[in-house]
Amino acid sequence: MSTATTLSSQDVIALAKQHLIGNYTRYPVCLVRGEGSVVWDAEGTRYLDFFPGWGCGILGHCPTRVVEAVRDQVATLIHVPNTWYTEPQALLGQAIGERTDFAGKSFFCNSGTEANEGAIKLARLYGKANPGPNGPRYKIITMTNSFHGRTMGALSATAQPKYHAGVEPMLPGFLYVAHGDLDAVAQTIDKDTVAILLEPIQGEGGVNLPPTGYLEGLRALCDQHKLLLMFDEVQTGMGRTGKWFGHQHWGVQPDVMTLAKALAGGVACGAIVAKPGVAELLKPGTHAATFGGNPLACRAALATIETIEADGLLERAERIGERFSERMTALQDKCPLIREVRARGCMIGIELVVEGAPIVQKCLERGLLINVTHQTVLRLLPAMNLSDELLEEGCDILEEVLLAHTV
Numbered sequence: 001m002s003t004a005t006t007l008s009s010q011d012v013i014a015l016a017k018q019h020l021i022g023n024y025t026r027y028p029v030c031l032v033r034g035e036g037s038v039v040w041d042a043e044g045t046r047y048l049d050f051f052p053g054w055g056c057g058i059l060g061h062c063p064t065r066v067v068e069a070v071r072d073q074v075a076t077l078i079h080v081p082n083t084w085y086t087e088p089q090a091l092l093g094q095a096i097g098e099r100t101d102f103a104g105k106s107f108f109c110n111s112g113t114e115a116n117e118g119a120i121k122l123a124r125l126y127g128k129a130n131p132g133p134n135g136p137r138y139k140i141i142t143m144t145n146s147f148h149g150r151t152m153g154a155l156s157a158t159a160q161p162k163y164h165a166g167v168e169p170m171l172p173g174f175l176y177v178a179h180g181d182l183d184a185v186a187q188t189i190d191k192d193t194v195a196i197l198l199e200p201i202q203g204e205g206g207v208n209l210p211p212t213g214y215l216e217g218l219r220a221l222c223d224q225h226k227l228l229l230m231f232d233e234v235q236t237g238m239g240r241t242g243k244w245f246g247h248q249h250w251g252v253q254p255d256v257m258t259l260a261k262a263l264a265g266g267v268a269c270g271a272i273v274a275k276p277g278v279a280e281l282l283k284p285g286t287h288a289a290t291f292g293g294n295p296l297a298c299r300a301a302l303a304t305i306e307t308i309e310a311d312g313l314l315e316r317a318e319r320i321g322e323r324f325s326e327r328m329t330a331l332q333d334k335c336p337l338i339r340e341v342r343a344r345g346c347m348i349g350i351e352l353v354v355e356g357a358p359i360v361q362k363c364l365e366r367g368l369l370i371n372v373t374h375q376t377v378l379r380l381l382p383a384m385n386l387s388d389e390l391l392e393e394g395c396d397i398l399e400e401v402l403l404a405h406t407v
């Protein structure tokens with residue numbers, strides 16, 4: 001009953017179709033085991049995974065230090081609520097704070113959307129503590145093609161109508177501005193505005209890098225109007241881009257940052273990280289999460305950070321990004337399907353002139369797992385410890401599939 005690997009893939013798929021809510025589009029593949037950047041299905045088919053855990057598997061599958069830390073912790077203390085102190089949570093707060101440039105203090109939760117919900121509340125608390133002429137400030141500016149999560153607050157912040165369809169009305173107080181347009185942000189700020197929330201590099205929106213001067217300009221606007229600059233680093237955080245946090249490429253400090261996905265190397269964990277002076281607005285009674293910062297997740301996160309540091313993976317992530325770019329840019333000369341290659345460390349987008357779904361399907365048939373976002377952007381979020389050998393193997397498959405594709 002408790003062993004997940006006794007059934008065939010077809011049996012599992014049939015069972016899932018009968019008993020699970022069908023809200024996901026799934027490939028007919030049942031994965032049972034993973035090691036690094038390789039996963040296997042129930043029948044032993046091997047897949048090279050360039051999208052491990054939708055960005056959660058920053059160290060690939062079952063990284064040794066994380067497995068050992070979780071094994072040790074699970075037999076010691078799995079979960080206690082936040083009415084008590086635990087060493088792993090305190091140490092994780094310290095480890096994150098030391099890696100920020102703003103002495104960030106942490107609140108822990110379980111996912112990206114939950115982290116953003118808390119950040120939205122924090123912005124409103126800030127607006128109450130620092131009101132405008134009309135009273136508490138509450139409006140938050142977000143960017144077109146952003147993605148902040150699926151719960152109602154984070155979804156309202158997500159400036160993509162397709163995700164709102166069917167569950168309107170959205171939470172009031174979010175103003176959407178064209179991504180990259182600093183003047184539009186300046187014109188949108190009014191007396192009720194309290195914060196700007198954005199991903200330093202948009203992920204789901206198509207791996208969109210910020211235009212030159214954009215993040216710096218937003219920081220200046222926030223300083224001028226006493227707004228919080230809030231970076232959603234759920235996808236870009238924890239070393240993925242070659243720095244601990246994506247915004248560090250531009251030297252622009254946020255007031256608040258959210259983390260999740262890779263934070264605990266594949267174990268559920270999220271965080272709000274706020275600078276001193278803002279962090280204190282989350283007082284007892286304002287916010288909480290029962291599972292947030294549990295010892296298991298925090299030990300996994302500490303082991304993830306330790307691995308990234310001990311194995312020099314920030315540098316490795318940069319190298320991986322450079323090599324992907326080299327290969328895909330060279331391919332662009334031979335392959336008219338590629339419009340643009342955008343990469344920062346292990347966050348890679350290959351924009352095509354055609355729909356990407358058939359390419360993803362053909363890669364799957366060849367044993368390579370990748371993703372497509374915004375119809376035309378192939379998205380790769382490979383592990384930071386991907387070996388040269390597997391990197392070249394995956395690029396070879398992608399190259400062959402792209403070259404063979406006829407429109």
Ligand SMILES: Cc1ncc(COP(=O)(O)O)c(C=O)c1O
Pocket residue numbers: 110111112113114116147148149150199203204232233234235236260261
């Ligand atoms: C930038 C960003 N923020 C928030 C989220 C939501 O995270 P979660 O699915 O853990 O709620 C995602 C998920 O893809 C994301 O990419």
